[in-house]
Amino acid sequence: MQLKSLYSCGMMLALIAVLFTASPLADAASSQPGTQRPCDIFAATTPCVAAYSSTRALFGNYTGPLYEVTRASDDTSINVGLLPDGYADVAGQNSFCAHSICTISKIYDQSPSHNDLTPAPPGGEMPGFGHLGFDFPAVADALPVTVHGHHVYGIAIGPGLGYRDDKAVGTAINGQPEGVYMVSSATRLNGRCCFDFGNAESNDLDNNAGHMDALNIRMECRQTPCKPVAGLDMENGIYGNLPVPAGTTFATVMGVNDGQRSFAIYQGNAESGGLTTTGMIPLPPGGYAPMQQEGAIILGIGGDNSNHGRGYFFEGVMTKGMPAATVLEAVQKSVVAAEYSGELHK
Numbered sequence: 001m002q003l004k005s006l007y008s009c010g011m012m013l014a015l016i017a018v019l020f021t022a023s024p025l026a027d028a029a030s031s032q033p034g035t036q037r038p039c040d041i042f043a044a045t046t047p048c049v050a051a052y053s054s055t056r057a058l059f060g061n062y063t064g065p066l067y068e069v070t071r072a073s074d075d076t077s078i079n080v081g082l083l084p085d086g087y088a089d090v091a092g093q094n095s096f097c098a099h100s101i102c103t104i105s106k107i108y109d110q111s112p113s114h115n116d117l118t119p120a121p122p123g124g125e126m127p128g129f130g131h132l133g134f135d136f137p138a139v140a141d142a143l144p145v146t147v148h149g150h151h152v153y154g155i156a157i158g159p160g161l162g163y164r165d166d167k168a169v170g171t172a173i174n175g176q177p178e179g180v181y182m183v184s185s186a187t188r189l190n191g192r193c194c195f196d197f198g199n200a201e202s203n204d205l206d207n208n209a210g211h212m213d214a215l216n217i218r219m220e221c222r223q224t225p226c227k228p229v230a231g232l233d234m235e236n237g238i239y240g241n242l243p244v245p246a247g248t249t250f251a252t253v254m255g256v257n258d259g260q261r262s263f264a265i266y267q268g269n270a271e272s273g274g275l276t277t278t279g280m281i282p283l284p285p286g287g288y289a290p291m292q293q294e295g296a297i298i299l300g301i302g303g304d305n306s307n308h309g310r311g312y313f314f315e316g317v318m319t320k321g322m323p324a325a326t327v328l329e330a331v332q333k334s335v336v337a338a339e340y341s342g343e344l345h346k
Contacts, residue, residue, distance in 0.1 A: 046321035049170035051110040053315035057086040073100035088152040103137040113170040120164035123204035123305025135162040145342035155313040162301030175259040175290035179323040182316030186228040186248035191219040194302035195309035202296040206304040209287035240265035250340040
């Protein structure tokens, strides 16, 4: 299927454009980070098998594109690449999209696996609202932020939007260990299923307990007031549920899983400081130990295309093997060094 067929309905794209509205940016002072990029840190013991960002390179030597934008007015596309310092070069996007709505039609995997993400196909829970039941892509300029002094764009996911790769290579399957992190936000979340990033079913269906291992951030409303929490969506349950301080504009959330016995959740402020964690806790009973991951990759949806969730995505990685806590702390330092800033719509 040609991706450009997803953009045939200009009216629906216009509706997507108003799902998220960001406030004016706060400028950041520019200084060169003194730390490695996240996938350089992971490389020694738990290499990245999937790495996505709309804001920066996640490998120090990556020089390829970050994402593709498609213009609704004529169904043409361009890639958005990098400035010499490894941050997104959005000048071409701004010019290309100046008189039309543009959407992010592809998010490039920066790892050697080339597990690129495109709008998700229909699943067992929900079809999308696009052509042939595909989910809509995100509007390309809906989430302006500043990263390391550069004005760039995050990815704003709302109901009906989401991305997937059902044929990913190198990701964990059948109880293999893995790790996942993303820079997201504790703002603009809802409590619906599922704003996920990570490992999911390869057939777009709910295949029962243990067939997913995807990081999730959402509003938990079982008690009043509602609060943001991060956990691992392992299918038919989200576990760990570590609180994320309400109002955290840029939040780092992480999950690790040995695939056999135990897992842990981590969270931190992406602008400063270190991480808090649940520590290693046993995998839940009822079919989760060992895990039965299938290795597909999702962003912004559940494993069966449950596409009711809402959230922000700036960067994220999946690893081969389970990273140590010391490695995750080093990755958090790299995230802080990127100097995310801005006033997001809350």
